[in-house]
Amino acid sequence: MSGFISALVEAWSELRIHKTRILLALVGVAVSVAALASVVGVGQLARESMQANSERQGGREATLGIIGPGGGSGADRLDAAYDALVARYGITYSTRVAMASGAFQFPGGVRNVEINVVDPAYGVVHRVDTTQGGWFAGDDGGRLAPAVVVNEAFYNAAGRPDLTTDPVVGFRGDWATPTVMVGVVADQYPGAGPMAYMLTEGARTTGLATAGGMPVQYKLWVPPENAEELRMAMMADLQAALPGMGVEVYRSDYAAYGDPFAQVQLAIGGIAVLVLLLGAIGLLNISMVTVRYRVREIGIRRSFGATSGRIFAGVLMESVVATTVAGALGVMVAIAVVKNPFIEENIAPGLTDYPAFPLEAALLGMGAAVLVGALAGAIPALVAIRVKVIDAIRF
Amino acid sequence: MADRNTATGPGQPDDGGAAQVLVDLHDVTRTVLLADDEELHILRGVTLRISAGDHLAIVGRSGCGKSTLLNLLGLLDVPTSGSLDFFGRPVGSMSSNARARLRGATVGFVFQQFNLLPGRTALENVAMPLLYAKGRDFWRRNELAMDMLDRVGLASRAGTAQHMLSGGEQQRVAIARALVRRPRLILADEPTGALDVATGQSVMELLEGVAEESGAALVTITHDPNVASRARTQYALQEGALGPAVQLAQVGA
Numbered sequence: 001m002s003g004f005i006s007a008l009v010e011a012w013s014e015l016r017i018h019k020t021r022i023l024l025a026l027v028g029v030a031v032s033v034a035a036l037a038s039v040v041g042v043g044q045l046a047r048e049s050m051q052a053n054s055e056r057q058g059g060r061e062a063t064l065g066i067i068g069p070g071g072g073s074g075a076d077r078l079d080a081a082y083d084a085l086v087a088r089y090g091i092t093y094s095t096r097v098a099m100a101s102g103a104f105q106f107p108g109g110v111r112n113v114e115i116n117v118v119d120p121a122y123g124v125v126h127r128v129d130t131t132q133g134g135w136f137a138g139d140d141g142g143r144l145a146p147a148v149v150v151n152e153a154f155y156n157a158a159g160r161p162d163l164t165t166d167p168v169v170g171f172r173g174d175w176a177t178p179t180v181m182v183g184v185v186a187d188q189y190p191g192a193g194p195m196a197y198m199l200t201e202g203a204r205t206t207g208l209a210t211a212g213g214m215p216v217q218y219k220l221w222v223p224p225e226n227a228e229e230l231r232m233a234m235m236a237d238l239q240a241a242l243p244g245m246g247v248e249v250y251r252s253d254y255a256a257y258g259d260p261f262a263q264v265q266l267a268i269g270g271i272a273v274l275v276l277l278l279g280a281i282g283l284l285n286i287s288m289v290t291v292r293y294r295v296r297e298i299g300i301r302r303s304f305g306a307t308s309g310r311i312f313a314g315v316l317m318e319s320v321v322a323t324t325v326a327g328a329l330g331v332m333v334a335i336a337v338v339k340n341p342f343i344e345e346n347i348a349p350g351l352t353d354y355p356a357f358p359l360e361a362a363l364l365g366m367g368a369a370v371l372v373g374a375l376a377g378a379i380p381a382l383v384a385i386r387v388k389v390i391d392a393i394r395f
Numbered sequence: 396m397a398d399r400n401t402a403t404g405p406g407q408p409d410d411g412g413a414a415q416v417l418v419d420l421h422d423v424t425r426t427v428l429l430a431d432d433e434e435l436h437i438l439r440g441v442t443l444r445i446s447a448g449d450h451l452a453i454v455g456r457s458g459c460g461k462s463t464l465l466n467l468l469g470l471l472d473v474p475t476s477g478s479l480d481f482f483g484r485p486v487g488s489m490s491s492n493a494r495a496r497l498r499g500a501t502v503g504f505v506f507q508q509f510n511l512l513p514g515r516t517a518l519e520n521v522a523m524p525l526l527y528a529k530g531r532d533f534w535r536r537n538e539l540a541m542d543m544l545d546r547v548g549l550a551s552r553a554g555t556a557q558h559m560l561s562g563g564e565q566q567r568v569a570i571a572r573a574l575v576r577r578p579r580l581i582l583a584d585e586p587t588g589a590l591d592v593a594t595g596q597s598v599m600e601l602l603e604g605v606a607e608e609s610g611a612a613l614v615t616i617t618h619d620p621n622v623a624s625r626a627r628t629q630y631a632l633q634e635g636a637l638g639p640a641v642q643l644a645q646v647g648a
Binding site: 297304 | 496
């Protein structure tokens with residue numbers, strides 16, 4: 001125990017004495033670790049943003065889609081079969097999705113609006129984040145004045161009313177129905193037109209018909225590890241329940257054909273490793289020079305009882321302690337970079353809630369710092385123990 | 396070649412087991428191979444026994460093998476032939492780490508050029524050997540180092556950096572460092588070589604006084620006859636061979 005503490009004490013003392021040299025070495029390592037952790041952190045942020053966008057489009061990882069004929073009795077049978085599937089497989093999050101359009105009465109006049117007719121679980125499956133208000137609650141389907149979640153363009157057209165006052169916008173379908181805005185989501189792209197989400201029950205209340213008999217899609221979020229098995233089983237169930245009907249079950253999510261972000265992550269990882277390698281070479285260079293400069297000191301220590309193991313541990317520990325401190329500084333800089341609002345807004349424009357600085361980036365940075373310290377310390381430490389005490393004292 | 400047991404001082408008979416034998420060299424040689432494969436015989440058939448409390452000096456001209464002999468006595472080197480026993484244990488069969496541990500626990504070095512660690516304070520330099528000690532000595536290293544600095548009269552300079560100390564002060568710090576682990580054997584290699592006469596004399600008085608207080612054996616290697624004459628026993632090393640001893644203390648008595 002005292003041997004380890006003593007090696008630490010010795011390492012700390014060395015760092016204190018050689019602070020200028022250490023600082024020079026540390027700047028390189030701290031910058032490398034900061035670059036590594038920043039690259040990984042920014043990469044993670046970009047990946048999160050891309051994933052969020054992909055999930056908004058196609059649903060979360062392992063979302064199965066079911067598509068069949070639109071309209072008519074076939075559609076009703078498919079709807080019943082879908083309900084049976086959800087019950088049979090105990091799917092927690094599933095939703096109908098239908099595209100429609102309808103006219104709303106805004107203060108500035110009537111405008112045609114794109115309407116997504118969905119179930120409450122759509123918000124989870126398609127990762128819908130509201131900027132104001134909230135997504136549909138389970139009992140919103142029973143409202144006489146159907147609830148709508150609208151985009152910013154719709155909200156602006158409605159005069160940006162206070163959502164806590166249950167603002168009403170008139171829907172002019174087969175008959176005039178008031179709708180209540182309960183939440184607002186960001187526009188999908190700059191300059192987007194007004195859009196609204198409406199629940200399936202609400203669409204029935206308003207008499208909204210799906211546009212031109214466009215088929216209803218069904219989305220079911222299933223466990224990724226069983227996605228393919230469930231897809232096959234559901235397909236078989238639907239074919240048995242709906243003989244002769246062209247029904248298809250497919251993966252609609254971004255990960256249907258493997259991880260699309262793997263290449264990006266690999267490239268980011270490669271850059272990070274190169275950055276770290278440069279830092280390690282710089283540290284090794286300084287460490288080697290330092291050990292040669294300290295030959296006499298090593299000889300003196302050995303003449304007072306330091307074993308070769310202690311000398312090795314001392315030089316190695318000195319490097320590791322130094323790079324660990326540098327690593328911590330580097331990670332702090334990386335956090336400041338990645339959590340900078342400017343970086344967040346530009347790297348991940350699709351996100352409303354930015355994720356915390358990724359723990360793996362911090363751990364990777366610290367781990368890399370320790371590893372670099374150990375590697376860059378091991379070579380000079382080996383050189384140090386090869387020093388002959390007699391020659392070293394006279395050096 | 397010196398007689399065996401000649402290093403025992405007055406009142407410390409070599410027989411009867413009164414004084415513990417610390418180092419026992421018998422017919423030791425040290426040879427190195429030169430670049431042209433020629434052998435250089437640095438030490439030839441050296442026989443020497445050092446017991447606790449001895450004070451001896453080894454004199455000789457530059458290049459006669461004094462430092463090599465000191466290295467052997469301090470376990471920094473091993474003989475090419477002959478036997479070297481340290482506290483009764485044959486050194487030839489010890490690993491270098493075992494020698495390092497034994498050296499740290501029993502030997503204190505004082506060098507001509509002081510060899511203090513650069514950038515450290517006097518206290519840090521004196522405490523350095525205790526980093527390689529275990530238990531209480533390690534945990535109380537600063538306290539022990541401070542006590543030792545006090546003994547050499549430098550307690551007030553404990554926090555002074557090595558380069559701010561005078562030559563005499565540096566050597567006193569080096570003496571405190573050599574003694575801080577209470578060694579049984581103190582090896583001083585030209586301890587006054589870098590000091591003026593007056594400072595050298597006071598340093599020798601201090602070294603001898605502290606060694607006597609602690610009961611450690613003191614071996615001084617020097618080419619200065621004045622320093623050598625302070626020892627109770629003198630040896631002369633000529634061309635690698637240790638000359639006959641002169642029992643100065645006994646003669647003086």
